[in-house]
Amino acid sequence: MKSRTVIFSAKKIITMNRSRPYATHVAVRDGRILAVGTLDEMSGWDDATLDNSFADKTLMPGFVEGHAHLLEGSMWEHVYVGYFDRCDPDGKVWPGLKSIDDVVARLAAAARELGDPSQPLLAWGFDPIFFGNGPRMSAHDLDRVSTQRPVVILHMSNHLLNVNRATLARVGIDRHTAIDGVPRDDNGDPSGELQEFAAxxxxxxxxxxxxxxxxxxxxxxxxxxxxxxxxxxxxTSTDLANPLSETGIANLRAATDDPAFPIRLIPAFAPLLFKGQEGPAHLKAVCEYNTDKLRFGLVKLVIDGSIQGFTARLRWPHYYQNPGNTGSSGNGLWLLPPSQLASQLASYHREGFQVHMHTNGDEASEVAIDAVSQVLAMHPRQGHRHTLQHAQMVDGAQLARMAELGLCANFFSNHIYYWGDAHYAKTMGPERAQRMNPAASALRCGVPFGMHSDAPVTPLGPLFTAWCATNRLTLSGRVLGESERISVADALHAITLGTAWTLKMDHEIGSIECGKFADFAVLEDDPLVVAPERLKDVRVWGTVLGGRVMPVHQA
Incomplete structure (x- = not known):
């Protein structure tokens, strides 16, 4: 049977294809783009159906989220205690909490609803950096919620958590526990804050x-x-840290096999539980399950921690204001020791995999760049596109080296709004904070880059991410690093074709051109026409995935 061709008309199509940047019509067949142009140019395709549903809307390539986590889909089963107002999947807005007392009150209310006093209570979204320079949350604060029930608060960064004394007792952490990342109180007991994965x-x-x-x-x-x-x-979105367990893989395959599943999903393998060549062998086997909607093959290595959590690794002069909770070194924590990075990287590089490395601080980025240089000297490979994730503090010299080595970057531009003021005043200091997430410098140096939300750390929203990179406004309204602002056009490229490049999928997604998947973002407004300060307010009508229309109001 002959395949059906549908021609979608639009007020404007922003293609991200430099050879044909704008159009009014796009033809779709078998889930792929057949042609892009004017209606007259579509006349050569027989038996085509014209669909005018988007005649008053703007089409763009479907947005590509290069660093997010499926946790965004499950955290709302637990209690939100973040500083910012946040909307849950059902549309309910949860007001942000502005003090530790407010956090304790919300947790106490949730605890009363649980019933069983032995059932742990999990909350998320907390970040002490927004609560001034007073004492950090302690186990004693959470003891006010319960002295029997384990109470756990996962920080907004996902790199730290707070617990009450019942939790410490349940898991056997006490004053004798010899793990880096367990701060002590004045009596020498664990404070109740635990930093990074080991702790x-x-x-x-x-x-x-x-x-x-x-x-x-x-x-x-x-x-x-x-x-x-x-x-x-x-x-298209990543899940940029997945253990790829047997059960997890089966669940992802079942979810994405559903024709109504509305995105392409790219889980990145986090090889925490694998040693030596076990990891590459496991990933190679998992790649046999690749489909158009589920794609394996990325690797995630986490080198340092969180800047706002003071667990990232910064070069001299380290932290601007050190709160005394930055690990035994006084300068954050190594999650993957530098001495082990090159060998881990090489084991996946030799097998042809693409490695994404979490590097928040500039010392961590330097270690990653050195490791890539070392591995490429031993095992030359063109087109590897290994990527520094976050790379928030890279400077011009590091970007120049990245360009020479073929490295990509994926900037956490949302950080400018959410934590820019804290970085200016507490973590990096005024000078270094001006260059954080340096998209304009990356453009000048020729480093390909995308931008991301790191959801659930910040909410999913590529247009908001593009707004952050274009305007570089902090929560207080400060312009942080005016010279690092980029144009709206460059920001839109970063959330489409730019991120697709960092995922080695630019031949399939990221632009609207013949042969690629028919994946579109359908917008009520033209992002190239609205004022740059309104970019985050552009309304999304829905998406098209492989030619299948999926409006926002769809259940």
Missing amino acids: MFPVLQLLRETVGFNFGEDRNAARNFANIARRVGIT
């Missing part, structure tokens, strides 16, 4: 066993995440 692991394991907490490995988390993504125009 957090026993608590995460407790949550996995008792409340089913995981890193988005269940089918419902994937579906919830995908529906949130669709509402903001995303058609």
Whole structure:
């Protein structure tokens, strides 16, 4: 049977294809783009159906989210205690909490609804950096919620958490625990704050066993995440840290096999539990399950922590204001020791995989760049496109080296709004904060880059991310690094074809041109016409995935 051709008309099509930047019509057949241009230019395709549903709308390539986590689809099962107002998947707005007392009050109300006093209470979204220079949250604060029930608060960054004394006792962390990332109080006891994976692991394991907490490995988390993504125009997203367990893979395959599943999903393998060549062999086997909507092959290595959590690794002069909780070194924590990075990178590089490295601080970025240089000297490989994720503090010299080595960057531009004031005043200081997430410098140096939300750290929303890079406004309204502002056109490129490049999928997604997947973001407004300061307010009508129309109001 002959395939059906549909021609979508639009007020404007922004193609991101330099040879044909704008059009009014796009023809779709078999889920792919057949042609782009004017209606007259479509006349050569027989038996085509004209669809005018988007005649008053703007079409763009579907947005590409290069660093997010399926946790965004499951965290709303737990209690939100963040500083900012935030909308849950059902549309309810949860007011942000402005003090530790407010956090305790919301948790106490949630605890009363749980019933069983042994059932742990999990909350998320907390960040002490917004609460001034007073004492940080302690186990004693959370003891006010319960002295029997384990109470756990995952920080907004996902790199730290706070617990009450009942939790510490349950997992066996006390004054004798010899793990870096367990700050002590004045009496020498654990303060109740746990930093990074080694210290957090026993608590995460407790949550996995008792409340089913995981890193988005269940089918419902994937579906919830995908529906949130669709509402903001995303058609392709990563899950940039997935253990790729047998159960998790089966759930992801089942979710994405559903024709109604509204995005293409790219899980990145986090090889925390694999040693030596076990990891590359496991990933190679998993790639046998690749489909058009589920793509394996990325690797995620986490080198340092969170800048606002003071666990990232910064070059001299380190932190502008050191709160005394930056690990035994006084300068953050290494999550992957520098001495081990090159060998880990090489094991995946030799097998042809693309490696994405979490580097927040500039010292971590330097270590990653050095490791890539070392590995390429031993194992030359063109087109590797290894990518520094976040890379928030890279400077001009580092960007020049990245360009020479063929490295990409994926900037966390949302940080400028959410934490820019804190970086200016507390973590980096005024000078270094001006260059954070240096998109304009990357353009000048020729480093390909995308931009991301790191959801659930910040909400999914590529147009908001583009707004951050274009305007560089902090929460207080300060312009942070005016010389690093980029144009709206460059920002839109970063959330489409730019991010697709960093995922080695630019031949399939990221622009509207013949042969690529028919994946579109359908917008009520033209982002190239609205004022740059209104870019975040551009309305998303819905998406098209492989030619299938998926409006925002779809259940």
